[in-house]
Amino acid sequence: MVVAVTALIVAMGGTSYAAITLPRNSVGDRQIRTGAVRSSEVKDRSLSVRDLSISARTSLRGAQGPPGPPGAAIPGAAGTGTIAVKTAAGSVDAAPVDQEVLASATATCDAGQRVVSGGVSTGDSAIPSVHASFPAANGVAWTVTVGNDTTTARAFTVFAVCVA
Numbered sequence: 001m002v003v004a005v006t007a008l009i010v011a012m013g014g015t016s017y018a019a020i021t022l023p024r025n026s027v028g029d030r031q032i033r034t035g036a037v038r039s040s041e042v043k044d045r046s047l048s049v050r051d052l053s054i055s056a057r058t059s060l061r062g063a064q065g066p067p068g069p070p071g072a073a074i075p076g077a078a079g080t081g082t083i084a085v086k087t088a089a090g091s092v093d094a095a096p097v098d099q100e101v102l103a104s105a106t107a108t109c110d111a112g113q114r115v116v117s118g119g120v121s122t123g124d125s126a127i128p129s130v131h132a133s134f135p136a137a138n139g140v141a142w143t144v145t146v147g148n149d150t151t152t153a154r155a156f157t158v159f160a161v162c163v164a
Contacts, residue, residue, distance in 0.1 A: 082164040084113065091155045092148040100149040102131060108141040109162035117161040118142025124154055 049057060090105025109115050115135050119142075129147040136143060142160035 082113075084110065084162045084164075086110070086160045086162055088158045088160075089155065090144070090146070090158060091153055092146055094151050094153045095149050097151065100129075100147045102145055102147050104132075104143055104145040105156070105158045106136070106141050106143040107158040107160035109160055113162040113164050114139045115142050115160050116163050118144070119159050120144040120146065120156055121159065122146065122154065122156045124156075 049060075052060075086107045086109055088105045088107040090103055092103035093101050095101040107118065118135065119133060120130055130144065131147050132143070132145040134143060135141070140162075142158060144156070144158045146154075146156050148154050
C-alpha cells in the first residue's frame with residue numbers, strides 16, 4: 001500500500017510540476033514529432049484552409065461539373081451599347097493633428113446612361129482610406145468618400161463607368 005501511494009504521488013507530482021513550470025504556448029513545431037497529433041486531438045473548427053497543405057486543399061475540390069446553360073443576354077454586351085467613363089475631381093481638406101477629415105465626390109453619367117461600375121484614384125499614397133465607394137440609388141452616378149488624417153489637403157478622382 002505504501003509503495004502504491006508513493007507511486008501515485010510521484011506520478012501526480014510530475015504532471016503537476018510540468019503544468020506549473022512550462023510557460024504558456026511553449027510547445028511548438030520543434031517539440032512535436034511528425035505524426036504525433038491526430039485529428040481526434042485537434043479542436044473542431046480550429047483549422048482553416050490556409051493551415052492545410054497544397055495537396056490537402058487540392059483533394060477537397062471535386063470534379064468539375066458540366067457547364068450550365070447560357071445566361072440571358074445583357075443589353076449592350078454584344079457591342080450594341082456605348083461605354084463611357086465619367087470623372088469627377090474631389091479634394092479632402094487637411095486634418096487637425098490626431099483627427100480625420102472626410103470628403104465625398106460624385107461622377108455622374110450622361111442622360112440616357114446608367115452606371116455599371118466605379119471607383120477612385122488618389123494618385124497619392126498619403127490618402128490613407130477610402131470609406132465608401134458605391135452607385136447612386138438612381139443608377140446614374142458613382143460616389144466615393146475618402147478620409148485624410150494628414151496635415152496636407154489631398155486630391156482624388158472619382159470614376160463612373162457608364163453604358164447607354
